[in-house]
Amino acid sequence: MEKTIAVIRGDGIGPEIVNEAIKVLNRIAAKYGHTFRYVEVDMGGAAIDKWGEPLPAAMLERCLAADSVLLGAVGGPKWDGLPGDQRPEKGLLALRAGMGLYANNRPAKLWPQLAAASxxxxxxxxxxxxxxxxxxxxxxxxxxxxxxxxxxxxxxxxxxxxxxxxxxxxxxxxxxxxxxxxxxxxxxxxxxxxxxxxxxxxxxxxxxxxxxxxxxxxxxxxxxxxxxxxxxxxxxxxxxxxxxxxxxxxxxxxxxTGSIGMIPSSSLGEGSRGLYEPIHGSAPDIAGQDKANPIGTILSAAMLLKYSFDLDAEAAAIEAAVGAALDAGLRTGDMLAPGCKPVRCSEMGSAIADFL
Structure with a gap:
């Protein structure tokens, strides 16, 4: 299968967690013989800084031309002083409307390895x-x-x-x-x-x-x-x-469910193209420090494979790899517990890719 994925890294920890999701997607592509092409899209604060608006028309067109969209996170205090119609979040609303995405599906699932964190x-x-x-x-x-x-x-x-x-x-x-x-x-x-x-x-x-x-x-x-x-x-x-x-x-x-960093989501409309993103925010306080939890984004990538590309086995493989990482006691700082091994964002992404 050959598919194009529009990638919105966004603001704060967005670039870090998206990097890890792409790492996992690339491992899936290699294992199952697919080709995923990535098209970079500016949205949110990053787009405001670069283009002067939260979602330029050309960026929306890139999303509409892709087979699906993977998003990190948008927003942050840097842009809080802007008028309401110019804030980063307006880019997300415009993207949902432009793509005709009227249904947001958000799982609330407690992974058994994190039961004590609830x-x-x-x-x-x-x-x-x-x-x-x-x-x-x-x-x-x-x-x-x-x-x-x-x-x-x-x-x-x-x-x-x-x-x-x-x-x-x-x-x-x-x-x-x-x-x-x-x-x-x-x-x-x-x-x-x-x-x-x-x-x-x-x-x-x-x-x-x-x-x-x-x-x-x-x-x-x-x-x-x-x-x-x-x-x-x-x-x-x-x-x-x-x-x-x-x-x-x-x-x-x-x-x-124990950690907001574990939860993926999908936004869908007519057809197979969707927008997939973790539910947490941009966490600017830890941005650039390799501390973020990438699992919500990685599981969002799994949802993308399942709901937009009908790759059920590949999605299940990612979920199993996440479970294996948790079984191994690997934890980012947001879900660290006694007896577990603390890992950084990039280490968690690499571990999940390796379990594939």
């Missing part, structure tokens, strides 16, 4: 943590109009949250199809007791549920969902929700 009680952890948050990505309040005006001598800010029926339906189908490949349970998260958008969301989801009689369906209010994720995460298989709720709940879900 902040939850052992009796809760023993029940297992393995669910997916399916988040609608290009609608809702993040993409609505935002205005600030003066009324009666004071500032008033308004952010508009809106959803149309087709936006809810397409993300709902992603959730049900994902559940069919897992444990066949979908929990739809909304705030239907307050919000009109949630009431529309719930009506569409109920209609979809009738098309998937083999999938158990339930409604969960977002505040209850936040509580249940820490009280009994084993009850969940696939959680589907709108943009802002998903942003919050997926971060909560990632923290109960």
């Amino acid at each position: 902040p939850l009680k052992p009796e809760i952890v023993q029940q297992g943590i393995d669910f997916v948050v399916v988040r609608e990505l290009i609608g809702g309040v993040y993409f609505g109009s935002h205005t600030t005006s003066q009324e009666n001598g004071e500032a008033k800010a308004t952010d508009v949250m809106s959803y149309s029926e087709h936006e809810v339906e397409r993300i709902g189908r992603i959730a049900f199809e994902t559940a069919r490949k897992r444990r066949k349970k979908v929990a739809s998260v909304d705030k239907a007791n307050v919000l009109d958008t949630s009431r529309l969301w719930r009506r569409v989801m109920h209609r979809l549920a009738e098309e998937y009689p083999d999938v158990a369906y339930s409604d969960v209010l977002v505040d209850n969902a936040a509580m249940q994720i820490v009280k009994d995460p084993s009850q969940f298989d696939v959680l589907v929700t709108e943009n802002m709720f998903g942003d919050i709940l997926s971060d909560e879900a990632s923290m109960i």
